[in-house]
Amino acid sequence: MCDCDCHKNYNLDTLIPLVGVITDIKEQTPDVKTFRVNALEGGKLFEHKPGQCAMLCAPGVSEGMFSITSSPTNKEYQEFSIKRCGQLTEYLHSLKVGDQITVRGPYGNNFPVDTELKGKNLLFIAGGIGLAPLRSVINYVIDNRQDYGTVDILYGSRSADDLVGLDEIQNVWMNTPGINVHLTIDREQEGWDGHVGFVPSYLRELEFSNDKTVLVCGPPIMIKFVLQGLQEMGFTKEQVYTTLELRMKCGVGKCGRCNIGSKYVCKDGPVFRFDEIDELPNEY
Amino acid sequence: MKKIAKSNLSALFAKINETKDLYVPVKNGEQVNFAAYSEEAEVDLTALKTVKSPKDAFFPQSENLYTCFNEQGKISITPEELQDKDFVVFGMKACDIKGIEVLDKVFLSEPVDSFYAARRQHGIIVGLACDKPEESCFCTVFGINPAEPTADVAVYDDEDFLYWNALTEKGNALTETLCDLLEDADNTAVENKKKEITAIAEKLPYANLSLEGWNGDALTEKFDSPIWEELYKPCLACGTCTFSCPTCQCYDIKDYNTGNGIKRYRCWDSCMYSDFTMMAHGNNRTSQMQRFRQRFMHKLVYFPANNDGMYSCVGCGRCVDKCPQNLNIVKVIKAFEKGGKA
């Protein structure tokens, strides 16, 4: 090999993955598992920021982009909450503790926890697996509690069994001072004495003051009605953040498939403010 | 300025090839494409345009990224070696060289693509001034001068001689190694040649094509135009335009199953293809109109928005020559200028 300096990037090329080992698997709902991933030598594979994603790959099966659900303040490992919905996720669900996968990342931007969100009253709104990217921020906020104002978490799912991470929600989040958790499920269910109804309608009932900054993630239809509700409640689009999900391959804004307008979702996103999304052509 | 008799070119190629890989335009049947030099290869410097652009030399249609072994659940990864040998691409035209500048904006922006960067570092471009520009050429519209390839070495074909003008350090170094074969020359022939080329370039049918209104700020206006509906219908959704284009850089990442692991490679992809944006939960561009629009919006609006106004088109005219149904970027630009059928 010659002594040119092009090789200094060799191991840094983000298309080359690292090998990670699964060190814990939590079955959170009938179709969601949370995987804890460590580097082979222990510790984290890389540092990330809340809202960033990583490409997980089962060699020979497929590769996909997943949001990192653990907070960067966790110094030991990274977690990914994965819903079983396709070929790759089906395979990942079959893995056991000790199995290896490849991971490359972290990719994309992050929720602006150190800038725009600092000092603000926060309202998190999530539906189903949409809690995954927000969980990273919520735990980051809990670990840096003094930097933020009030925190409200509105989370809903199809049923009580489909609430991802209920254990942590009830035992950690609900017990943290200044954090209000509002749970809802779509339909009545035996043993559930909490709120019943869709997230957007519960949002209206809760009558939040519009001084909050909102982070929303969930199915597109939920996001649509949540945004409508928020606007009726006097929130502006500049106050609302979400994450976009598109077909991504490279993760570095070069392969072109997540290109919408002049943005690359994998690099310029996945976190966007709603006024920024309005500027994109309607192709997301 | 140096020169070499064209009758002596094979000696020049052989000399370059002694220490470096060499890519030259090679004729295969009626088609000319850049390929590795060999004594048997039918080198053709007269063809103005190769079917595929020479971007292949820096961004191959298909290249391995790494090999991944999976032995009893233990995964190991061996990255592909980066280019570490110098190579020469001989005979690139001014438009294709500008095409590489466009690719640079993509692959050399952070995070740098090391595979591409290594090839750029080791690649030496010998540019050939366009002897006879053709009707589909419109590089001048993008400010490119077909008589002045901005390469490491600019070469001019004039009757019995090739004139050789090193323009960069890399070019000088290459010239050094060939000093036995190159002789000194004065500028007269080259100056005349340049005038000749420029005179033709001014007469090209697309020389006055106007890009007015195509810029990074035109996003909504252009995107929402009803003209796309009129334009896309004959499009076959093939990748001819994409794969012959010197600036198209979209790629796919795929795995080749080796039995006990995978070979991961990337290959050119086309935004014209139906599966380009398909994912588990759906496809955000479901119609061919959307895909057709994406290609031109990217070249003429999105790319300039991100790159200080630089277009992702260099006017090489390959799509004009090669589209099976005669659609192309020139027709798109003209249709918008006219304002559609109205």
Place this chain on the structure above:
Amino acid sequence: MQKIVERAKELLADGTVNRVLGWKKGDMCFNPEPAFFETAEDLDENFVYGGFCGANLSKYMIDASKLEGKTLVLLKPCDTYSFNQLINEHRVDREKAYIIGVGCKGKLNIETIKQSGVKGILNITENGDMLNIETLYGNTEMKYSDALLERCHVCKGKEHKIYDELIGESQDTSDRERFAEVEKIEKMSPEEKFAFFQKELSKCIRCNACRNVCPACSCRKCVFDSTKFDSSQKANTDSFEEKMFHIIRAFHVAGRCTDCGECSRVCPQGIPLHLFNRKFIKDINEFYGEYQAGADVDAKGPLTEYTFGDCEPSIVKERG
């Protein structure tokens, strides 16, 4: 051409058809494109029919069959074979088409003209049997018959196989033996054959133009587009890939290919793809009797019909 425009305008005006599928003038005389016309003004201003209107419009009728009302489609004699075959395969709706069979005296191939060494073409005009070619580098001329598409040299005849009305004269332009090229390859040794096809197919850039233009390739979802398939649409690392693509495609259209020649017309690398299909046609003729796909709209293809007289698979071995 004016007759076509006038008749198309009448049919639009009296509501017989909702749109016209024809060719639109290009920005050069040799690059017209397939197009739909919905108004008389559009036809007057943009319609063209001439020597460079080689594109076979039949396949566009698959989508047009789903539109409201009838589409007036202009078909050349050889295009009608494709259209019949598409009816036979239930891909187009005969009731949704009003077919004007347009006259054809052979269509020109701009690539052939360029390959003869003509550069910088500005205009081409027909002058009897000759083409006057105006270029940036002076004027030249060429015989019309020397600039034809390959398929016109093996013309299937001047007869339209399906139409509602005819406009214009056609002529049979065949001046070559249809299977001559195939026979030449058949005579090669296995090594020569392999070398021949490797040389040709290694040029393939997997742009899919041949497949996408092919009227017989009308599957809604092609196996090569499946994301679960290792080689979906694009070039693979393995050079074998290209051969697989073309050979699988040739097998899939065998017995249904009308030999319309669009695959070879559109290939940017000039691969003579029609040779695969023509080999199949020749073999089918020899094994099952003369058969021309698309000649008869109700015909049962030899590969989709079983008879006691069919040859046995062992024929492959017997023939060597």
